[in-house]
Amino acid sequence: MDEFRLLSLLSAEQPRRQRVIENVLKGRRTVSTLFWGMRYGILDWLGYEKRLSRQYYDGLFHQLLAEEKLAPANQQFVLTSAGQSRLTELAPMHYRPRFLGVGRQFDGQRFKERLLLMIQVVSEFSYGNRRYYPLQVSQDNLQFVRSWFRWFKQNNYTVEAFQSELETYLSNLGDDQLALMLAQRFVGHDTVGETTEQLALQFERPASQIAEIQDDLLLGMIPVIQANEESVLYPILSGLAINPLSESAYQTLTEIKRGLTFDQIIRARRLKESTVREHVLEAAILLPIEDVPYDRLLNEETQASLNKIFESQALDDWDFERAHSKMPALSFFEFRLYQILRSKTN
């Protein structure tokens, strides 16, 4: 987290909450964080900086306020024109991750460990060397790569095929500098690559940025591999997909699709009603519109009334109290669910 990152997560048009941005970065999955994260269009950053410290974040925030790069707007904040020009000024020295979304669908850390070890193993194999220090990876990844490598040899895959996949990816990045930064992350026979500090000197960027670029470009390989079942790397994806929902939320959603009512679910699974509602809202925010049976959850009449009440109002400004005064039977759950639905259809 630095000045650039924080500025880039704020907007000149849409006032945003200090805590929502913080909680998104830290990966706090409350419905409120998820909802506003979706509204701000920053959900891909969910959990990007799990260890962000409150003190550091607030310090940075206050500094930007003091420098008038941000301005308060109704307990929220907008970028000022000074903030916008600062953002433009900083942009060339900073990297905007290209593959953030992939990191929400796949376990990037495990992918990275597997891939880098595979590269090392194939590299040493190509030189016929069996005595080397393997990269330190988790036990299950170590076992994974061992069995992958057996598969690789049994199926007569070649070093050429392996190398050419890496080559194609690097070449398709269309940026030799980025490709070099990534290639220097690889380790193999008599080539240890360069540390992030060494690359930082070479490319005149902070070391933290180098690591960020490398991690992002590694993530970018996932969709390429996924799209090619013939890939020698295809097995690497096994077990790496992340379920966007918790198991319990997923179960709730399945039951609702099967036609169970909230009451039935609550009784059968001894859940609180609020929990079931949170499950549904979480699913609505995180899944594509067709995966959630909105019509079963919100009757036509409710949808029509809400539509009428907020006809001329921007979605971010919708106010539950206002709807509630006109529709006394309306729950906050229905209100929020409709708001999500409209966010997704707009």
Next chain:
Amino acid sequence: MITHEQLLAELEKQTGFTEFRAGQAESLTALFHEKNTLAILPTGAGKSLIYELYGKISQRLVVVVSPLLSLMQDQVASLNFRGEKRAVAFTSMLSAQDKAYVESHLMDYQYLFISPEMLTNPGLFARIKSLNPGLLVVDEAHCISTWGPDFRPEYLLLGKLRTALGSPLTLMLTATATPEIKADIKAKMGLTDAYEVVTSIDRDNLFLGTKTVESQAEKLTTLKTFVKALPKPGIVYFSSKKMANEVAEVLNQTFPFGVAAYHADLSSDDRFKTQQQFMSNKLQVICATSAFGMGIDKNDIRFVIHFHVPATLEDYWQEIGRAGRDGKPGIAILLYQKHDEQIQLALSENSIPTRDEVQLFYRSPKRFEVVEDDKFQLVKFYHDHGYPETELANYFDQRRMSRERAIREMVSYTTLSSCKREMIGSHFAAKMKPHDETCCSNDLTLDQIEQLQLPENSVAQDNQESTTDWQTVLSQLFLLKN
């Protein structure tokens, strides 16, 4: 019973070596005679070979209790390097998933490295016990005596844990131990009659130099002068990560050869790369905290410089032992500025609980049910194991005093004008080579260094130039058959 010839045959079969180094055969023979053994072997003497070979021959699980994460990882890496895949380090760094994996596949491993804290986990302990380990190894066994009481109280439970494991055959390993520490290790392990293997702790190819400076600036200048003059590779040790970073940057800008920092804040990828680049001499100087080098098999390190005084002579002797493992001349240099020891004294002051803190805890232990603070965790440990308050408070006072004494001793080594090697010898009650011009200096000069006729620089094995295009990187990575 296994004969010496059989041992030699196994050694050659497993490692390709045709002869043992001092202490290895004696330790193995003692173990195969079912004798619990305390082996004092200098750093780099191949301590790990003893249990490695024991495991290979006996084909039984070897459990190695080890104090440091980085050390365990290095040891597993070394075993992997030699083709032994059935080795794993079970540490707090493993993910829950990994822990479960290792626990359920425990029988597939021949060598299990584990911290004392992890060993106290009941589930895992039961699994290990059920596998009936053939050998329990306590690596860096001096920690039982020197670290255990203040930092790692679980070390004090090792004796009990051993009994609970069914008293397996035990090997205690350390590089440095005074007679008191040796006695203490054996007592705490409940193995007062353990067989002792002692080899010379002296490293007679190392010159011991110190240099007192007046200011931080002079220290840095002196460091630069020495680093420039000395043959490489070498290591400079620091007690802070920040200083290690800063000095690495300065040296890197000053000299044409590669210098890098190494400490726990680096990512595991960067640690790996730094270590490997140092192994291949692409990096010639490492600015490190003490985490670096415990498990490194690099025998051509020519110098070890300490930028800060270590906490004890044991630590110092251990750390400088990384130089000159090839038997060729090497040099250990300690830079000292008056009051440098204040850092260590303050660290010691802050890490041992005071009387007030002990009292506070004992008054309402419930308040400390969940406690993050290291000191209160330590008090809690003793409290939970039934130590009376007064006894504990006195005990911590003693510990504080003995830590201070150790630091003062370290400082007196630094400024000692008579023979430094002799002082080390009397500290460890060990026989050292007699003083001569290749022994030590209390005011190290470039002239003295020159007279030592240290070997030439080790040359980088591979191309030192950074590759500037990714295509070349890829083509170097893979040797294509056509």
